[in-house]
Amino acid sequence: ERAYVEYFKVVMDFPHGDMKPRAQKRLAQLESKTGKKRSKQELPRLPKIPAVTSTSLSRVTDIRHWSAQDYTRIVIDVNDQIEYSSHLLKPDPAIGKPPRLYIDLRNSALDPSFAGAIPIGDGLLRKVRAAQYKPTVVRVVLDIETIEDHKIFSLSDPFRIVIDVTGESRKRLPSPGKGEVPSITLAQQLGLGVKKVVIDPGHGGKDPGAVGPTGVREKDVALAIAKKLQKKLREKLKLEAILTRKSDRFLPLEERTALANTQKADLFISIHTNA
Structure with a gap:
């Protein structure tokens, strides 16, 4: 029975x-x-199990990406902290499936406004797609072109999941030339040479940072210092210096570090004045 x-x-x-x-x-x-x-x-009466409603699930609101020659970052925005797991699938030529990396987000629902697929085509990833795999599971799939390694971690306030994939983009590989190989210094050979610096003024936009007793905001002081530092690095050390923000605008942490990675910076300097 x-x-x-x-x-x-x-x-x-x-x-x-x-x-x-x-x-x-x-x-x-x-x-x-x-x-x-x-x-x-x-049939014997059984205890009724409460149905899972969309209001009881965390919501996947957006998927963003940044690309460089040998690096791509994917960020999944979720409105609350969730658990997740990932799996790397080998290619299946018999059915025309490329290698795939998928992330299952538990106790979550896909926002109805999400388009479902984001084309990337940067030589590392073909596209990223997301769907409601189960009533309480959102599955995000990365269709891979060619990658060597990947790393997945989460950030809080607000909660988001970050996927970094690295590899050599065949799409952007330079053709072998016959010119002379430029000479490099010993410091550069040892990885000690610094040519490009990314300067990150903390906070900005909706995030003022620390506020002093007279109303001075950390975001304004950090930006002023960053601009002065950029000028000195360019004039005195002849370095390429790039600011993550040139005005009062908000940047999430993952976008700041992604900019440094996509610019292939040798040094990343984050400026804060909350002491």
Whole structure:
């Protein structure tokens, strides 16, 4: 009787599920053995399990990306902290499937405004797509062109999941030339040469940072210092100096570091004045 109840629950609770035909078959087999088809009224009453509603799930609101020659960053924005898992799938030429990296976001729902797929085509990733894989699971899939390594981590306030993939982009590989190889210094050979610096003035826009007793805001002081530092690095050390922001605008942390990575900076300087 218990087996009959469980199969009946599958048919009633998941009318569009892939296991419904199998459950119906097993019900028919059990009914043929007993010679009696049971009605809903004959089944023992079971405690009702509360349905999962969209309001009880965290919402995946956006997916963003930045690309460089050998680096791509994907950021998944979620309105609340969630658990997630990832899996790397090998290519399947028989059905034309490329290698894929997918991330399952538990207890989450995809925002209806999300387009579903984002074309990238930077030589590392073909595209990123997302779908409601299960009623409580959003699956984000990265279709891979060619990557050597990947790293996944989360950031808070607000919560988001960051996927960094690295590799050698075949799309952007330079053709071999016959010119002379430029000479480099010993410091550069040892990785000690600094030619490009990214300067990051902390805070900005909606985030004022620390506010002094007279109303001075950290974001304004940090930007002023960053501009002076940029000028000195250019004039005195002849370095290429780039600011993550040149005006009073907000930048999330992952965009600041992504800029340094895409610019292939040798040094990243973050300026804060909250002491």
